Amino acid sequence: MTWGLENVSVTIGKTRALDDVTVAVRPGRVTVVVGGDGAGKTTSLRVLAGLLAPDSGTARRPAKETIGYVPATAGLYGDLTVAENLDFTARAYGLSGAGHARREDRILDRTGLAGARRRLGGQLSGGMKRKLATGMALLHAPELLIIDEPTTGVDPVSRVELWKLITGAAAEGAAVAVSTTYMNEAARADQVVLLEAGRELAGGSPDDILRRVPGAVGTAPGPQRPEGPSWRRGVNWRVWAKDGRLPPGAARVEPDFEDAVVVAALAASGEGTAS
Numbered sequence: 001m002t003w004g005l006e007n008v009s010v011t012i013g014k015t016r017a018l019d020d021v022t023v024a025v026r027p028g029r030v031t032v033v034v035g036g037d038g039a040g041k042t043t044s045l046r047v048l049a050g051l052l053a054p055d056s057g058t059a060r061r062p063a064k065e066t067i068g069y070v071p072a073t074a075g076l077y078g079d080l081t082v083a084e085n086l087d088f089t090a091r092a093y094g095l096s097g098a099g100h101a102r103r104e105d106r107i108l109d110r111t112g113l114a115g116a117r118r119r120l121g122g123q124l125s126g127g128m129k130r131k132l133a134t135g136m137a138l139l140h141a142p143e144l145l146i147i148d149e150p151t152t153g154v155d156p157v158s159r160v161e162l163w164k165l166i167t168g169a170a171a172e173g174a175a176v177a178v179s180t181t182y183m184n185e186a187a188r189a190d191q192v193v194l195l196e197a198g199r200e201l202a203g204g205s206p207d208d209i210l211r212r213v214p215g216a217v218g219t220a221p222g223p224q225r226p227e228g229p230s231w232r233r234g235v236n237w238r239v240w241a242k243d244g245r246l247p248p249g250a251a252r253v254e255p256d257f258e259d260a261v262v263v264a265a266l267a268a269s270g271e272g273t274a275s
Contacts, residue, residue, distance in 0.1 A: 001062075002026050003048070003144050003175050008057030010043055010198075017043040019198045020057070024191060025144065025175045030166060032189035033179045034261070039195040041179035042072060042148055048177055049146050062144050065093065068137030068174075072148040075133035078122025082113050082132055085121055086139060093140040107135040110165060127158025134165050145169050145176045151185065163188070187257040194264055202264040206257050213260045214267060215242040218250035226250055229266050233258075240266060 004025045010018040018040045025031045025048070033041045046052040047059050049069045061067060069075075076085050086104050090096070095103075108114040111131040116124065124132065130150050137145060147166065151159040163185070170176045170190075178189070186192050187206050194202040194209070202209050220226040220237040227247035230239040239250045240263050246252060255263065 001060075003060050003062065004031070004177075005044060005048060005054075006058045006060070008044070008047055008054040008059060010047060010052065010054050012043070015198075017198050018047070018054070019200075021193070021195065021198070021200045022203065023048065023177065023193050025177045026190075027143070027175045028170055028173050029190040030170045030176045030178060030188075031191040031193065032186045033177065033193045033195060034181070034183070034186040035179075035195035036181060038197065040198040041195060043198075044193075044195070045069075045146050045148050045177060045179055048144075065140075066143040068140065068142035068145045070130075070133045070137045070147040070150065072152070074121070074129045076121045076129060076136060078120065080121055081118050082108070082121065082124070083117040085132060085136060089136040089139050095140060103139060103141075107139055110168070111135045112161060125155075125158075127154045127161070130154055130162055131158065131165065134162060138165065138169055141172070142169075142174055145174045147176070147178045149179050149181070151180065151182065159185075183258040183261055186261075194261055196265055196268065199268070201268045202260070209260050209264070210255060210257060213255045213263050215240060215263075216244045216246055216252055217255040217259050217263065218246040218252050220247075220250040222249075231262055238262070242267070 002024050005021055005023040008018055008021050021044060023044055033044055035041050047054050050061055050064060090100050108117060113132060150162050166176055180186060192206055218239045220239055226237050226239045228239055228241055230237050
């Protein structure tokens with residue numbers, strides 16, 4: 001069974017938060033919804049989780065008791081200890097007995113929080129909070145795991161550890177949907193949906209998106225911006241030529257995933273430049 005959104009549109013107030021967006025989430029796979037602030041990432045995941053009804057389109061999900069959801073906020077109780085947060089979650093899902101205790105111990109081990117089980121949730125670091133919240137969502141072995149921006153503001157080590165939890169859940173058979181602003185995280189997904197201002201700019205595997213980059217991408221050195229649509233990459237410039245004819249001084253390069261995302265946004269907006 002494939003879960004996800006099909007041609008979903010959502011209006012919040014006067015804002016078209018999602019406009020005909022499709023997101024497919026398959027068992028054993030990680031789908032990443034990527035985009036900047038206001039792109040529609042959180043809205044799409046809230047619709048997928050059943051927390052927001054779409055104006056049109058279809059949202060397919062398993063029974064709510066088989067969904068694990070981690071919001072962009074901490075998603076835990078600051079006045080409970082790590083162990084108490086897990087116990088509370090277990091009771092909410094009707095888990096009990098020795099099997100539950102073993103799974104809780106396993107979650108503590110996988111999150112690296114076994115030594116912090118008596119620490120209050122509010123006293124944890126940002127990365128530890130996100131790992132605990134993810135562990136709570138995994139406690140009942142969900143069919144569908146939904147995590148909104150798990151690594152935003154998290155230290156690099158915790159980012160790696162969180163992605164081990166995410167990919168581990170997929171390896172155990174869960175369908176996983178994650179939102180992020182980080183291109184390097186999106187590039188490791190099985191499927192990617194790129195959103196901007198509620199619209200879907202590109203979708204497919206990272207390799208699919210790379211293969212569909214139109215025109216030519218080049219690199220140009222120096223402080224002066226080259227002709228045509230261009231954006232900074234380190235100390236150099238990247239430049240995109242829709243017709244394949246790069247400007248003078250630009251050397252053609254094979255685009256990477258970050259280039260593909262920028263080109264998709266440029267092609268959709270027609271603005272001509274990105275910074």
